[in-house]
Amino acid sequence: MVDNVVQELTSDESWKLLATVELGRIALSVGGQPDVFPVNYYAGDGKVLFRTGEGTKLSELAVNERVAFEADEHTDAGGWSVVVKGSARVLVSTGEIAAADELPLRPWIPTIKYNYVEISVDEITGRRFQFGPEPERYPV
Amino acid sequence: MVDNVVQELTSDESWKLLATVELGRIALSVGGQPDVFPVNYYAGDGKVLFRTGEGTKLSELAVNERVAFEADEHTDAGGWSVVVKGSARVLVSTGEIAAADELPLRPWIPTIKYNYVEISVDEITGRRFQFGPEPERYPV
Numbered sequence: 001m002v003d004n005v006v007q008e009l010t011s012d013e014s015w016k017l018l019a020t021v022e023l024g025r026i027a028l029s030v031g032g033q034p035d036v037f038p039v040n041y042y043a044g045d046g047k048v049l050f051r052t053g054e055g056t057k058l059s060e061l062a063v064n065e066r067v068a069f070e071a072d073e074h075t076d077a078g079g080w081s082v083v084v085k086g087s088a089r090v091l092v093s094t095g096e097i098a099a100a101d102e103l104p105l106r107p108w109i110p111t112i113k114y115n116y117v118e119i120s121v122d123e124i125t126g127r128r129f130q131f132g133p134e135p136e137r138y139p140v
Numbered sequence: 141m142v143d144n145v146v147q148e149l150t151s152d153e154s155w156k157l158l159a160t161v162e163l164g165r166i167a168l169s170v171g172g173q174p175d176v177f178p179v180n181y182y183a184g185d186g187k188v189l190f191r192t193g194e195g196t197k198l199s200e201l202a203v204n205e206r207v208a209f210e211a212d213e214h215t216d217a218g219g220w221s222v223v224v225k226g227s228a229r230v231l232v233s234t235g236e237i238a239a240a241d242e243l244p245l246r247p248w249i250p251t252i253k254y255n256y257v258e259i260s261v262d263e264i265t266g267r268r269f270q271f272g273p274e275p276e277r278y279p280v
Contacts (some may be wrong), residue, residue, distance in 0.1 A: 005251065023214065025165050025167075025170075025210055027167035027168075027174035027175065027176040027208070028167075029167075029173070029174040032169060033169070033206050033208075034168055034169040034174055034207055034208040035208050035223070035227065036165060036176060036223060037210070037212040037223070038210065038212050038221045051229070064172055066174060068167070068173075068174040068176040069162075069176070070165055070176040070178065072163070072178050074248075083175075083176060085174075088141050093251040097228070107196075108214075108268045108269070109145060109146060109270075109271060109272075111145065130249075131249060133249040
């Protein structure tokens with residue numbers, strides 16, 4: 001069994017890696033049916049922020065604020081993946097929105113997205129992995 | 141409002157794009173808490189397949205088989221994202237496992253993953269988007 005090809009990252013390492021990427025995926029769930037969307041985001045200060053227009057994401061968040069969020073990056077040799085879990089809420093106060101407007105959060109798709117959604121992160125986990133051939137599987 | 145920068149894809153287009161990428165993310169949900177994992181996968185014939193060892197993914201799937209699965213790709217100019225929703229189950233019959241062994245599903249991480257998980261897809265949606273500056277936001 002080769003175990004050193006998957007390395008658990010510390011919370012600090014995971015936050016640092018999250019900050020190096022701009023596209024992640026948010027997982028939501030309504031009535032036991034998961035949903036997942038790509039979003040471009042900003043991560044820092046224990047929070048993940050993204051923006052969204054009116055639509056499915058926002059209506060699903062209104063039903064269940066619990067979310068998971070993932071970002072990853074890889075080359076041919078290996079990669080990393082960071083997953084956070086937390087609660088999401090739409091920013092409503094003018095002060096919060098003004099502060100969010102100052103963040104380096106560049107929307108990639110040129111449609112109007114009025115809403116900032118902020119994930120308060122309860123848990124962050126990260127793994128770094130090396131790619132390689134799988135060991136022989138033996139009959140179970 | 142610029143709408144032509146986001147293009148809805150047909151089911152056929154979405155399946156074709158899914159087949160061009162090997163890394164996706166599966167979203168699960170247990171008791172209203174979503175979870176999300178990167179997986180390398182094979183997509184075709186109305187199904188998405190991936191392999192996994194014993195672990196959180198497998199135990200969460202045992203509680204709730206409903207899943208969402210996403211893959212995407214982007215350059216500086218634009219990208220696409222495909223999302224499927226469906227039910228996941230672990231393959232158990234020798235015949236199914238033998239057939240799955242023939243698929244071009246290359247595990248990236250060299251640890252032993254005995255289980256094939258197959259998502260029967262109920263719904264597939266895809267979007268292609270162009271990146272660009274956001275239009276001016278006006279006060280709501």
